[in-house]
Amino acid sequence: MNKSKYDVAIIGGGHNGLTTACYLAKAGLKVVVVEKHDYVGGAAVSRELHPGWTYSNCSYVCSLLRPEIFRDLELSKHGLQIIPYEGSASMLNDGRFYAHYQDHDLTYRSIAQFSKKDAEAYDRFGKDVMRQCKIIKPLLKMTPPDPTSFSPKDIMGLFEFAKYFAAKDELGGLGEKEIYDTIRFWTMSVRDYLEEYFESEIVKVHLAGSAIIGTALGPYSPGSAYVLLHHYMGEVDGTVGAWGYARGGMGSITKAMASSFKSKNGEIKSGSPVTKILIKNNKSYGLVLENGDEIYADKIVSNLDVKRTFLKVVEEKELPNDFYKAVKNFKIRGSSGKLNIALDDLPIWKSIPEGDPAGTGDLHITQNIEEMEGAYDDWKDGKWSQFPYVDMCIPSINDPTMAPQGKHYMSVFIQYVPYNLADGGWTEEKRLEFGKHVMGRIGNYSTNFNDIINHAEIRTPKELEAEVGLTEGNIFQGELTMDQLMFNRPVPGYAQYKTPIKNLYMCGSSTHPGGGVMGAPGANAAREILKDLNKKISTHYI
Amino acid sequence: MNKEKISYKKPLLETPFHKRTSEHCYANDWYRWAGYKVAKEYSSTELEYTSMRNTAGVIDITPMHKYEIKGKDAKKFINKLITKNITNIQSNQVAYGIWCNEDGMVIDDGTIFCLNENHYRIFCAERNLNWFCDTATGFNVTIEDISSSIAALAFQGPLSCKILNLLKVENIENLKPFHFDNYKLENQNVTISRTGFSGDLGYEIWCDPSQAIDVWDSLFKFNRDYKVLAAGMNSLEMVRIEAGFIQPNADFMSAEQALRPNRMRNPYELGLGWLVNLDKEYFTGKQALIRHKEKGPEKKLVGLDVEGDKPAVGSVLYDNSKKNIAKEIGIVTAAMWSPVLKSNIAIGFVNKEYYKLGSNVYAEIYHPEELDYRKIWAECKVVKKQFFNNPRRNAIPAFI
Ligand SMILES: Cc1cc2nc3c(=O)[nH]c(=O)nc-3n(C[C@H](O)[C@H](O)[C@H](O)COP(=O)(O)OP(=O)(O)OC[C@H]3O[C@@H](n4cnc5c(N)ncnc54)[C@H](O)[C@@H]3O)c2cc1C
Numbered sequence: 001m002n003k004s005k006y007d008v009a010i011i012g013g014g015h016n017g018l019t020t021a022c023y024l025a026k027a028g029l030k031v032v033v034v035e036k037h038d039y040v041g042g043a044a045v046s047r048e049l050h051p052g053w054t055y056s057n058c059s060y061v062c063s064l065l066r067p068e069i070f071r072d073l074e075l076s077k078h079g080l081q082i083i084p085y086e087g088s089a090s091m092l093n094d095g096r097f098y099a100h101y102q103d104h105d106l107t108y109r110s111i112a113q114f115s116k117k118d119a120e121a122y123d124r125f126g127k128d129v130m131r132q133c134k135i136i137k138p139l140l141k142m143t144p145p146d147p148t149s150f151s152p153k154d155i156m157g158l159f160e161f162a163k164y165f166a167a168k169d170e171l172g173g174l175g176e177k178e179i180y181d182t183i184r185f186w187t188m189s190v191r192d193y194l195e196e197y198f199e200s201e202i203v204k205v206h207l208a209g210s211a212i213i214g215t216a217l218g219p220y221s222p223g224s225a226y227v228l229l230h231h232y233m234g235e236v237d238g239t240v241g242a243w244g245y246a247r248g249g250m251g252s253i254t255k256a257m258a259s260s261f262k263s264k265n266g267e268i269k270s271g272s273p274v275t276k277i278l279i280k281n282n283k284s285y286g287l288v289l290e291n292g293d294e295i296y297a298d299k300i301v302s303n304l305d306v307k308r309t310f311l312k313v314v315e316e317k318e319l320p321n322d323f324y325k326a327v328k329n330f331k332i333r334g335s336s337g338k339l340n341i342a343l344d345d346l347p348i349w350k351s352i353p354e355g356d357p358a359g360t361g362d363l364h365i366t367q368n369i370e371e372m373e374g375a376y377d378d379w380k381d382g383k384w385s386q387f388p389y390v391d392m393c394i395p396s397i398n399d400p401t402m403a404p405q406g407k408h409y410m411s412v413f414i415q416y417v418p419y420n421l422a423d424g425g426w427t428e429e430k431r432l433e434f435g436k437h438v439m440g441r442i443g444n445y446s447t448n449f450n451d452i453i454n455h456a457e458i459r460t461p462k463e464l465e466a467e468v469g470l471t472e473g474n475i476f477q478g479e480l481t482m483d484q485l486m487f488n489r490p491v492p493g494y495a496q497y498k499t500p501i502k503n504l505y506m507c508g509s510s511t512h513p514g515g516g517v518m519g520a521p522g523a524n525a526a527r528e529i530l531k532d533l534n535k536k537i538s539t540h541y542i
Numbered sequence: 543m544n545k546e547k548i549s550y551k552k553p554l555l556e557t558p559f560h561k562r563t564s565e566h567c568y569a570n571d572w573y574r575w576a577g578y579k580v581a582k583e584y585s586s587t588e589l590e591y592t593s594m595r596n597t598a599g600v601i602d603i604t605p606m607h608k609y610e611i612k613g614k615d616a617k618k619f620i621n622k623l624i625t626k627n628i629t630n631i632q633s634n635q636v637a638y639g640i641w642c643n644e645d646g647m648v649i650d651d652g653t654i655f656c657l658n659e660n661h662y663r664i665f666c667a668e669r670n671l672n673w674f675c676d677t678a679t680g681f682n683v684t685i686e687d688i689s690s691s692i693a694a695l696a697f698q699g700p701l702s703c704k705i706l707n708l709l710k711v712e713n714i715e716n717l718k719p720f721h722f723d724n725y726k727l728e729n730q731n732v733t734i735s736r737t738g739f740s741g742d743l744g745y746e747i748w749c750d751p752s753q754a755i756d757v758w759d760s761l762f763k764f765n766r767d768y769k770v771l772a773a774g775m776n777s778l779e780m781v782r783i784e785a786g787f788i789q790p791n792a793d794f795m796s797a798e799q800a801l802r803p804n805r806m807r808n809p810y811e812l813g814l815g816w817l818v819n820l821d822k823e824y825f826t827g828k829q830a831l832i833r834h835k836e837k838g839p840e841k842k843l844v845g846l847d848v849e850g851d852k853p854a855v856g857s858v859l860y861d862n863s864k865k866n867i868a869k870e871i872g873i874v875t876a877a878m879w880s881p882v883l884k885s886n887i888a889i890g891f892v893n894k895e896y897y898k899l900g901s902n903v904y905a906e907i908y909h910p911e912e913l914d915y916r917k918i919w920a921e922c923k924v925v926k927k928q929f930f931n932n933p934r935r936n937a938i939p940a941f942i
Contacts, residue, residue: 110548175803
């Protein structure tokens with residue numbers, strides 16, 4: 001049995017674990033990342049699962065990654081580049097398409113084909129969402145204060161939150177009205193929100209997509225508007241809400257992070273599933289690996305979701321009852337699937353002409369909000385959606401590294417797919433049938449799609465859970481609803497990256513500010529750990 | 543025009559004058575205005591500007607937003623929308639007005655043409671369809687965006703009436719300022735209003751897009767005697783600053799578009815208090831405007847007479863002649879060297895203590911000079927925004 005000793009051991013080499021690792025290594029600590037797979041990245045990976053093609057087989061587009069982290073970890077030097085989207089589109093059953101472009105005037109005209117009022121309202125909507133993004137942006141970086149604590153730090157923290165809402169300058173003096181708007185936004189349904197701006201169904205459904213991705217909420221569910229915001233608060237080079245492709249796939253992000261970490265003398269132990277966190281006297285002191293090896297460290301950080309951390313690798317008896325209960329009740333429902341498709345040619349769409357920038361970003365086929373809600377109803381019934389919402393894109397149009405010359409890679413994110421099927425659970429046949437169903441739906445909008453499919457990887461929440469380790473396949477490591485955000489994420493009283501076990505921390509997407517390839521949970525956790533160790537570093541983020 | 547199939551290869555619309563504007567636009571320098579391509583500069587901004595001050599200039603203003611308001615409650619609707627009272631407006635009269643949001647913050651300004659008691663047109667710089675439709679709730683009116691169905695030219699300058707007269711536009715010299723009528727211009731039926739941005743005599747000519755080229759050509763018919771130039775947006779910007787007209791999203795953020803609430807401005811801050819009629823029955827923003835008026839503006843948009851000859855573009859304004867102890871008290875929103883006034887003029891916001899006419903403030907001007915910046919600390923006197931206002935502008939009959 002091997003035994004080794006570190007300052008910090010991080011369980012899981014997802015992008016958040018790696019972000020924490022990088023900041024701690026930057027501070028001169030001896031850090032090890034222990035990853036179950038023989039590659040790092042978690043849900044941000046690039047994998048060659050079909051010879052010649054690179055799949056971003058979980059996450060597929062980038063926006064949320066905080067630019068300060070990009071800078072601090074020198075990700076450019078370590079190989080990362082983001083390519084901005086050129087447009088996006090929804091294809092209609094009547095042969096038309098609805099599109100957004102980089103060019104504002106062109107977008108106006110595109111929307112005006114459906115409604116002049118909506119074309120104008122799009123600016124109003126954009127402004128209001130942008131204002132909400134501005135409000136939330138600084139919150140991402142904050143460690144949520146504990147509202148029940150009377151420690152000076154938490155009282156100061158709450159004060160910061162409050163001060164922030166009343167801030168004069170950066171937000172231009174948020175008035176009472178803006179605070180009402182914010183609270184409404186965080187709690188209402190996306191359908192109700194969009195209804196306040198738009199009249200045309202295609203406009204509404206195109207925009208509503210961002211609000212249901214990855215959640216077990218439908219467009220009519222209260223709280224879904226927040227999810228839209230969660231997907232808008234990122235940026236590409238200062239353009240808030242913009243998305244882009246990571247050149248070489250999403251794995252380029254985590255590869256660059258790993259390289260940055262190693263350059264600071266960090267150590268990565270891959271192919272090493274952790275089976276247990278060693279705890280004595282309510283204090284963690286080490287890890288046990290599947291092969292029996294043990295790793296000792298002063299601080300242990302878990303990148304796994306809160307359920308996996310406390311229901312799988314920590315023994316129940318070590319936990320306070322209430323905490324254990326809260327973790328068990330943490331909502332982490334799987335609702336998404338993913339297809340990664342190797343194409344022999346570029347799909348020819350019935351509506352979008354070849355070369356149109358709208359065809360190079362995210363593409364959708366849902367016709368209206370009712371259809372979207374219907375897709376959600378199927379999920380509640382334990383079935384995959386008959387008319388699924390898809391968020392598909394062909395990164396290889398803009399990224400020359402993803403597929404052989406002349407061939408293409410298509411990523412299809414699917415909402416909704418249940419973790420458990422009502423009619424007796426997932427089988428291999430059902431998985432294939434599900435994939436076929438989705439490809440059939442997409443095929444309706446193309447004249448050649450069915451003939452150019454060379455290979456497809458079909459992933460249901462079961463595969464996402466088994467491979468990535470996301471409980472139930474929930475892409476955010478836990479639902480993004482108000483009861484599970486900010487000082488309630490993941491568990492009230494434990495929103496500060498700490499746990500009931502001394503020296504054990506959390507840094508994954510289960511913590512504030514939540515899921516997506518953002519890096520904020522990882523960087524915030526690093527800041528808290530460094531504080532506890534009385535170490536200071538000076539970076540853009542921390 | 544909007545019906546035209548859109549293509550990403552052609553993101554911008556062309557106005558009905560495009561055939562001519564593109565012929566004149568030797569500089570091939572275009573500006574985006576409401577999704578249209580209009581000339582920024584045709585050949586020389588200086589000469590285009592001079593034409594408007596010396597003879598007449600022609601500006602394609604088709605992209606201006608145009609809304610048709612019709613119905614039994616049309617006047618009531620407008621009285622709810624805008625801050626001034628148009629109860630006494632007559633047919634063929636034009637009113638200048640502003641509209642605010644519920645907080646009394648200015649959204650936009652525009653001209654309101656009264657075709658008859660139940661029929662109006664509003665011309666404005668920003669898109670307002672949603673705001674108008676929201677305001678129309680409960681009124682018996684229809685609101686239609688007719689922007690693309692009317693072609694429009696501004697014909698501005700001391701000889702504008704003379705040339706229209708030579709073109710046999712009957713009785714044009716007796717058209718009063720802020721009035722309009724239907725005329726025959728070289729066999730074309732057009733609407734002409736005595737309105738414009740130049741602070742001088744000038745007209746705006748409104749016609750069906752199908753007549754656009756003929757109308758354009760007619761204005762150049764006497765070019766050998768009286769040289770008329772096509773004028774671009776750059777020269778329009780010059781004359782509007784001289785005339786002291788302010789522009790949303792240039793001098794202030796439209797309340798509909800400002801991201802930061804403290805960037806919004808009320809009419810008193812913009813020096814447009816004279817457009818607010820608080821005695822009028824309920825209109826949008828009234829309650830807030832009563833409060834704003836009572837409180838008095840914290841800052842105000844004023845004219846500035848700037849020392850020296852280097853335009854104070856984008857300058858921060860200070861309170862003291864000594865740079866090292868000076869405090870920021872304002873900002874310049876528009877600035878230029880005025881060829882007609884031979885003055886260095888600017889429009890800008892200054893804080894309460896400084897908006898009295900005659901106050902002194904100081905502008906820090908960064909003047910580019912052969913790859914270097916010269917930093918100039920220029921004294922500015924607070925003056926009226928209306929720098930240029932030629933008596934020709936309002937004379938009746940107009941000069942022919
Ligand atoms: C299908 C899908 C599509 C998505 N699309 C996008 C998108 O386009 N854009 C976006 O921004 N976000 C997207 N997301 C969300 C985003 O990818 C995740 O929220 C984020 O990557 C989670 O990162 P993390 O570091 O917190 O956790 P993870 O990435 O989950 O990292 C956890 C790590 O721990 C490892 N691990 C698990 N168990 C053990 C163990 N016992 N021992 C050792 N190691 C272990 C895992 O292998 C993994 O590497 C998507 C997610 C999915 C699943």
